[in-house]
Structures are given as structure tokens and as C-alpha cells.
Amino acid sequence: MSQAASGIDLETSLGYLMKEVSSALRIEMETVLRPLGMTITHYSCLELLAQRPGLSNSALARGAFVTRQSMNVLLMALESDGILTRLTRPIAGRALPAELTLKGREQMARASAAIKSVEERMKRTLSPDEEAVLKDLLKRCAQSLPSDPEEQAN
Amino acid sequence: MSQAASGIDLETSLGYLMKEVSSALRIEMETVLRPLGMTITHYSCLELLAQRPGLSNSALARGAFVTRQSMNVLLMALESDGILTRLTRPIAGRALPAELTLKGREQMARASAAIKSVEERMKRTLSPDEEAVLKDLLKRCAQSLPSDPEEQAN
DNA sequence: TACTTTATGTCAGAATACTGACATGAGTCA
DNA sequence: TGACTCATGTCAGTATTCTGACATAAAGTA
Numbered sequence: 338m339s340q341a342a343s344g345i346d347l348e349t350s351l352g353y354l355m356k357e358v359s360s361a362l363r364i365e366m367e368t369v370l371r372p373l374g375m376t377i378t379h380y381s382c383l384e385l386l387a388q389r390p391g392l393s394n395s396a397l398a399r400g401a402f403v404t405r406q407s408m409n410v411l412l413m414a415l416e417s418d419g420i421l422t423r424l425t426r427p428i429a430g431r432a433l434p435a436e437l438t439l440k441g442r443e444q445m446a447r448a449s450a451a452i453k454s455v456e457e458r459m460k461r462t463l464s465p466d467e468e469a470v471l472k473d474l475l476k477r478c479a480q481s482l483p484s485d486p487e488e489q490a491n
Numbered sequence: 492m493s494q495a496a497s498g499i500d501l502e503t504s505l506g507y508l509m510k511e512v513s514s515a516l517r518i519e520m521e522t523v524l525r526p527l528g529m530t531i532t533h534y535s536c537l538e539l540l541a542q543r544p545g546l547s548n549s550a551l552a553r554g555a556f557v558t559r560q561s562m563n564v565l566l567m568a569l570e571s572d573g574i575l576t577r578l579t580r581p582i583a584g585r586a587l588p589a590e591l592t593l594k595g596r597e598q599m600a601r602a603s604a605a606i607k608s609v610e611e612r613m614k615r616t617l618s619p620d621e622e623a624v625l626k627d628l629l630k631r632c633a634q635s636l637p638s639d640p641e642e643q644a645n
Numbered sequence: 646t647a648c649t650t651t652a653t654g655t656c657a658g659a660a661t662a663c664t665g666a667c668a669t670g671a672g673t674c675a
Numbered sequence: 676t677g678a679c680t681c682a683t684g685t686c687a688g689t690a691t692t693c694t695g696a697c698a699t700a701a702a703g704t705a
Contacts, residue, residue: 388500
């Protein structure tokens with residue numbers, strides 16, 4: 338009886354629970370990445386580039402769920418640190434493909450192993466079937482969420 | 492089979508999917524809160540206080556998944572805007588209970604209705620049973636995640 | 646009692662991400 | 676061709692959150 342039709346009950350809200358899990362996940366990821374001198378966005382960028390070399394700044398931003406402005410700041414720092422390289426001139430359009438250097442791939446491998454251990458811990462009580470169910474439900478939530486204006490082109 | 496034993500496959504990673512959903516949820520929440528002049532943390536604080544009047548700064552920070560320093564910045568702003576009041580002297584310990592003003596409760600009601608519509612949209616394809624399953628699985632993920640040091644007392 | 650631990654509030658500075666704006670390249674269409 | 680739309684890269688400024696540090700109050704402990 339804590340909540341009538343108009344309101345959110347924190348105890349039973351799916352959104353609140355989602356935030357709880359993602360917050361715990363974020364904290365654990367930050368905890369294992371900190372000794373490596375990396376942030377979550379930094380790691381995400383490397384993981385994306387490792388799996389899909391040649392992604393542009395904007396594409397990396399979408400994949401890491403930040404704005405292209407934020408990703409751009411990171412890319413410039415990573416480039417000056419020798420973690421990745423970008424073309425100096427676009428091949429088509431304005432996109433500048435980026436690629437990991439050897440140093441970048443080494444850093445990525447260390448981070449990826451650390452993150453994998455976190456993910457394994459998160460789902461340690463889930464059976465394979467349960468994990469599949471969870472993924473299916475999450476995907477349906479993700480698909481239902483966006484309001485029409487095409488994901489907001491910011 | 493893009494990934495061997497050591498690494499994360501973005502296409503099938505539960506963690507990445509989780510981030511995708513929480514990012515979409517965050518964007519939608521920000522979209523409906525912006526016209527009301529509120530951020531997610533701002534709303535979270537009000538919702539927590541509406542349901543549990545008298546919470547302290549630290550307790551609100553835990554409930555909104557931010558640091559107590561961040562929550563303190565927000566609380567000072569909300570207090571000067573007449574959204575809430577805090578005791579000037581602690582009753583016990585150092586905690587200063589906060590409570591919404593009438594203005595705060597009105598603001599909260601508008602925000603809560605907007606957020607509820609987002610949550611309803613997110614789970615519109617889920618049956619009641621499926622929602623219950625999703626909550627159960629998410630809870631188990633949340634419980635499995637924390638590494639020992641008691642949630643990091645920062 | 647005295648010491649230690651834990652929880653809290655707060656100040657200061659740094660890091661990170663965001664919004665707004667502008668220019669450029671490519672495609673669409675009248 | 677010219678006008679329009681869209682995606683991209685980038686600059687500038689703002690906002691939000693974080694880490695680090697210190698002081699205080701309560702509770703546990705030797």
C-alpha cells in the first residue's frame with residue numbers, strides 16, 4: 338500500500354533494480370580497471386577497436402554510449418599516448434578510422450581479462466538457460482525504450 | 492566464434508547488454524526530466540525522500556547510487572531552492588534528516604509520473620510472469636557482483 | 646576509561662561527460 | 676545545378692560526479 342497508481346515504488350520498480358545492477362557493475366568494473374590506469378569508457382573504446390578495427394570517432398561513441406564529443410577527448414589522449422592511431426585525412430566523408438597500436442592491443446588484453454572476471458562473477462549463479470532468458474528479456478526492454486526521434490541525433 | 496577464452500564478445504556479452512539497456516533507460520529518463528528542469532539524481536533524491544522522509548545525506552547518496560559528496564552538492568542546491576529542508580543540528584550522530592517541502596512534493600509528483608511512463612514503456616512487451624523472472628535474475632546478478640570489501644566505504 | 650572503528654557532513658580540487666555551436670563532406674531531390 | 680538533409684569532426688563552455696582529505700559523533704573493545 339505504499340504506492341497508488343501514480344508513482345514509482347522503489348521496492349518493486351524494474352527501473353530502480355536495473356539501476357542497482359548497472360551501478361554495481363560499474364563500480365566493479367572501475368575497481369578492476371583502476372589498477373590498470375583505465376576508465377570504463379577508455380576500456381570500452383579499446384574493446385570496440387579490437388573487435389572492429391577502423392571504427393570512427395562517432396561510431397566508437399555510439400558503441401561506448403557516450404557523446405562523440407566525449408569520445409573525441411578520449412581519442413586525442415589515447416592517440417598522443419600511442420595507444421591508437423587515426424588517419425590524418427578521411428578516405429570518404431569526414432570519418433577518420435582508428436586502429437589500435439601494439440601497445441594498445443596489449444593494454445586492451447589486460448583490461449579485457451579483468452572485465453571478463455567481473456562479468457563471470459556477475460552471472461555465477463545463473464544457469465546457461467537463465468542467462469539466455471535474461472538476455473532475451475533485456476533485449477526486449479532495450480528495444481522498447483527508445484522514443485521515436487531516432488535515438489536523438491545530438 | 493570471434494572470441495576465444497580470453498575476452499569479451501560485445502555481441503553476446505551480458506555486461507554490454509546491461510549497459511545498453513541502462514544507457515537507453517538513462518537517456519529516456521533524462522529526456523522526460525529535462526522539461527521539468529531536473530536531472531536523474533535530482534529526481535532520485537526527491538523520490539527517495541517522498542517514500543522515506545527523514546533520510547540523511549549519506550542514505551540518499553546510497554539510494555541514488557552516487558557519492559555522499561555529490562549528493563551533498565545537490566542537497567544544498569535543493570535546500571536553497573525551497574524543495575526540501577534539513578535540520579540544522581543533528582538529533583543523534585551527525586546525520587541531518589531531510590524532508591520535502593510542499594513545493595518539493597509537487598515537483599516530485601510531476602517527475603514521478605513522467606518516470607513511470609518511461610518504465611511502463613520499457614516493459615510494455617513483458618508479461619507479468621516475465622517481469623517477475625527478469626527481476627529475480629537481476630537481483631541475483633546484483634547480489635553476486637560486490638567483491639568482499641563491503642561495497643567500498645569511500 | 647582510553648583507544649579503535651565506523652559512519653557522517655563538509656571543503657577543495659580534479660576528472661569526466663555533457664550541451665551548444667560551427668564547418669565540412671556526402672547523399673537526396675526538385 | 677542548387678537547395679536540403681544528414682552524419683561527422685571539432686572547439687568552447689558548462690555541469691555533474693568523482694577522489695582525497697579532515698573533523699565530529701556514536702559504538703565497540705581492551
